[in-house]
Amino acid sequence: MFTQILIFFSLFVGILGFFVVFLLFFSYKSNKIVNGYLAVIFFMASLRSIFSVIENYILLPFLTLNLSALYSLSLIAAPCVYLYLISLIKDIKVFQPKNLLHFIFPIVLFSYFVFLHHRIVLYHNIFEIGLELCVILYIAIYFFKILKIYFKILKKNNKELISPKHYQIIKNWLNFIFIIIILMFIRLLIVLCFEVCAGKKFSGQTISITQSFLLLLVFLKILMSPEILFGYPKLIKQIAGLNNEIKINDFIWEPTIVNISSKQEFKLQTKLVNKTNSYIIAIENFVAKETPFRDSNYSINDLSNSLNIPSSHLAYIFKYHCKLSFVEYKNYCKINDSLHLISNNFLASKTFDALAYKVGFKSYNSFFIYFKKQTNYSPKDYLSNQYKNLN
Structure with a gap:
């Protein structure tokens, strides 16, 4: 037997x-x-x-x-x-x-x-x-x-x-x-x-x-x-999400090669030329899934540790391939996070102040300023328009 x-x-x-x-x-x-x-x-x-x-x-x-x-x-x-x-x-x-x-x-x-x-x-x-x-x-x-x-x-x-x-x-x-x-x-x-x-x-x-x-x-x-069996191209598709693909946002990112005068940054450009898109996708994917900026103190070094990307590489990416500074990018993501929470009826039981603190702003005033700048609406007006569209 x-x-x-x-x-x-x-x-x-x-x-x-x-x-x-x-x-x-x-x-x-x-x-x-x-x-x-x-x-x-x-x-x-x-x-x-x-x-x-x-x-x-x-x-x-x-x-x-x-x-x-x-x-x-x-x-x-x-x-x-x-x-x-x-x-x-x-x-x-x-x-x-x-x-x-x-x-x-x-x-x-x-x-x-x-x-x-x-x-x-x-x-x-x-x-x-x-x-x-x-x-x-x-x-x-x-x-x-x-x-x-x-x-x-x-x-x-x-x-x-x-x-x-x-x-x-x-x-x-x-x-x-x-x-x-x-x-x-x-x-x-x-x-x-x-x-x-x-x-x-x-x-x-x-x-x-x-x-x-x-x-x-x-x-x-x-x-x-x-990703091991089929190789790196398969991995890139996995990072993009396949069924829920995360695309590079042209409003924020500029993946094309830029002209650089600094010798040190030129060396980084040569090293990262084939990795820029994968870095950007990795950042977007991580931010969308993990919402790290709900921690108001979350820094670029924290992002470096989370993604296993050297901080010098991230600094280069945000300087030459992002149309926003890192701080502006954080605020942009926080507002997107708040829009997602609003669409999921967060405000049905919570206040606007609670929403502001939830997504990582230290005060409602700063949340209000960035919300209106990004959406052209105040939080209350945005919520009112959303209800009108539903009706």
Whole structure:
């Protein structure tokens, strides 16, 4: 009974992995490099899951596949994980040919098992042990390379490289996938060393149920995170809201490139040229959903912390891409917030004074001034006109 559960579970994980690869294939245009590496990793992991069932439980008598060759080819997943982590933080548009160097060893090993394995007789056992040690060393090298790139990513603070929302999602995903990867690498290294010492068949498939369980967690996580599966373009649509899209307000924002005389700000312009729109959408989306300006003391530094956008970037955005100063923008948003509350019958049980304090004004007088400036009506006249329009 337990064996049947293991067979079903491994097959289920393998099939689920192929489904994820299928989705990655159709999202390749939106996320080429990231999805390319993920597709290879998931394909090889899924293939190993299914063939572990065939080898260990089903043992079909007509099976003629060279599983050693398959297992050696699956080693390409190790450099793919490393290259995938690099691709998360770099704006890579095309595959770099130099990355092919990472795959030389698995391909050579695969070629050996396919073409030369049965021809090398002399010192065969010594040669096999040498290859096994090379495999363990190869995996250990990429284990430490992955550790290095992970801590480099955390140290570098990549919120200056990509949009704030994307940075936060990448950070969460990176922490999750890093833990899974480390557990899988540790399991594989322990299993390989055990198989070498015990003189068992060198496959890394011992206690494969652990690997299947970790893979299942990864597949479920990525299926529930479309911004990871489909890439940054999908994320931009999510930020915009899809069904309730938040568009850039031309009355407030000027997303086009402006002429700048300051050298320091010119450097910022060069750095932010491809991020201006995503920053503006992130600001508008956050303000609309969280109404942070109801706190009258909410500052641009608070906004920086909330959005994971450097304060210098926000200062640049408001100086060159916003038609209002930050203080004016705060008041503009507060009045919009008050209009929303009025439309939801806030004044049915509350006073205008309560409305003013609710949206973040310290006095009714300042609320009155900005309300009339923005709507051309006093609060009372606006409310009266709203009732007339309803009737």
